[in-house]
Amino acid sequence: MLRRPLELKDHARGPFPLVPGRDPGFPEDPGAAGAWWWEVFGWRDGAPGECSTGLFPGLLMIGELGCGYALNLVFNGDARGRVVCTWNSEGPPLFAPEPDLPAWFETWLDLLLCDAVHPVWRGPVLRVRLPRSAPGSPLDGGERAREALLAGASGDGAGGDGPAPAAADALEAALRTDADPRVRLAAVCALSRGPGAAGRLRGIASTAVGDPADLARTLLAATAR
Structure with missing residues (x-):
């Protein structure tokens, strides 16, 4: 039986x-x-x-x-x-794009920090469906923030966490030019992952202003312990 x-x-x-x-x-x-x-x-x-x-x-x-x-x-x-x-x-x-559970959990925290939780698919999910904007239309700030976090979570192309070199360049550009504060914070979070993160954060802390610089200094202090 x-x-x-x-x-x-x-x-x-x-x-x-x-x-x-x-x-x-x-x-x-x-x-x-x-x-x-x-x-x-x-x-x-x-x-x-x-x-x-x-x-x-x-x-x-x-x-x-x-x-x-x-x-x-x-x-x-x-x-x-x-x-x-x-x-x-x-x-x-x-x-999920992250290579392991700790990286996925970090993304969850980043989504909350950047106020970028998806308005429909609530919870610790970066992308489970296509962006909500109509094809060909610009992404809104929340979508751009999630795309920035996705770039940092998808790996460096060699199986590790952190952005690939081309993605890191795009994130640094978004940090300098995007008008939405969620995107700038998301760029800092994405650049704080993977090899070379400490150097990138030191650069942000010394050149950026406001919340992105404060976040970079906080992350540097946390990783130095």
Whole structure:
């Protein structure tokens, strides 16, 4: 009598089958999605205690976003240690841009600090859907702040935290020229991550004025301890 529930527990333990940066092959035709969930995630309908539909293997939920949407930590699979967002069966799971859980948590704090939490997708999420502005229209200040944080969280191209060199140049330009204070603070937060962060912060502290300079000095003092 216990065999089926135990098999369901085995399914829940994983491994999680997706990998960051690799196209999951989710079909554009909604009618073909059922076969994808069956093949990739092993979802099966059944009686209570036997149904695996909606059960994502290898994930530990760390945050509920409402309506069944969730933030999860991969504990089993090639993406172990990454944060991934799930949306029931509405679309494939999406990996957060950060390389690990501590980097994701830092982004959450940065979003709060910069007053850049998404007005619809509230919570510790940088980008789970496209920007809200219409295609071709300028991004508003909150969107530009989130894009700045995304540049700092997406990694340096070598698997580490922090902005890539080209992104760092764009962030420094935003710090000097963007009129929105959220964007300037977000640029400081993004530039404070990864290799070379201390040097970038010293430069900001000595050349910027107001809140960005104060934040840079605070971050330098915190990392010096």
